[in-house]
Amino acid sequence: MSPESSPRPTILIVDDGPEIIEVLVELLGENHEIIFSTTGRQALRLVAAAPDLILLDINMPDMDGYAVCRELKANKDFRDIPVIFLTSYSDNEELIKGFAEGAVDFITKPFLPNELLARVTTHLQLRMAKREVELKNSELDEAWRLVRHQKEELAEWNANLKNRVLQQTALIRNKAEEARQRTDRSQTVTETFVNLFTKMLELRHTQLIKHSRGVATIATSMAMALKLQQAQRKNIEIAALLHDIGLVCASDRVAMFHGVLARDDYEEYMNHTITGEDFMYMVEELREIGRIIRHHHENFNGTGYPDKFSGKKIPLESQIIHVANYIYDLFTKETGLDVKYRITSKLAMVMGTLFDPELAAAADRAIQEFIPETEKPQSDSKEPQK
């Protein structure tokens, strides 16, 4: 801000000579606001008007200019007001003392008007320039304060965001770990009991486990052909392996039968589906397997057992095992050439009655994969002739 563009600057004139004050008012009054005092003490009161410059006489009766200047410089509210001493004489000692008290300049009386105006104008301009710098500095300080505040807020926000992300990540990680542990535990339990039940089949009769493994291989092949999900394929594999686990409780005559069963034995045989489900029900992880096992002798036309389910009501997994069971039994009975062809032909004859025709293609593919070209199967049939 320049003096020209600002309100008229105020000058405090302090001199015990009224004629000096009169001359100064004459010289400066046109472009400046003038307040004046003839004593030092009164000047210290008038300074509350915050003049932009003080013209201060040194030699005054009550309180000399040095003392007035000293008090002004001791007050933080007034110490920045430039003081120009007015003196009737000038020597080096006086100059040194005046500057030591805080004066910015000296004007010797009687003064030259142009010199006086030049010095006053110069110091007012310096004063304005200093104020402008102070104002800019203040604005800069405020700007920096705002920047620092924003940086602190941003840092705090980022820190909180990071903490929130870390908390969420930890939460998800813990849940994932719990889920993994549950899955691991579940898999361990499943594997343990599958091994246990498989061993039971093997101990009951080697033919039982051989039959189960054969049916599991064919059923798994069909599940692959049907492009079932991995979890569903795994269930089919396990259920196929254990589908006859109920037979471990059956009599030797039923468990290892060949040919046609008597009526009472057949009823005992049919019960192996329910017994198998009961075994699986004991293990929570295998209950779905139990449901599949229960229905592995249901026929598509509703003539099977134990619930006489028909069509799509029969679980798909159970239907697949039923087909695989049928294929494996034919495989153990058929001998000679063209075994695949004869099995495929016989299977085709019961599609729509025993089995869902939609499973025919998957069954054919499983037959192609399961039966080697040169295989000469040996009879190990255990299924009742119906």
Ligand SMILES: [Fe+2]
């Ligand atoms: Fe069975």
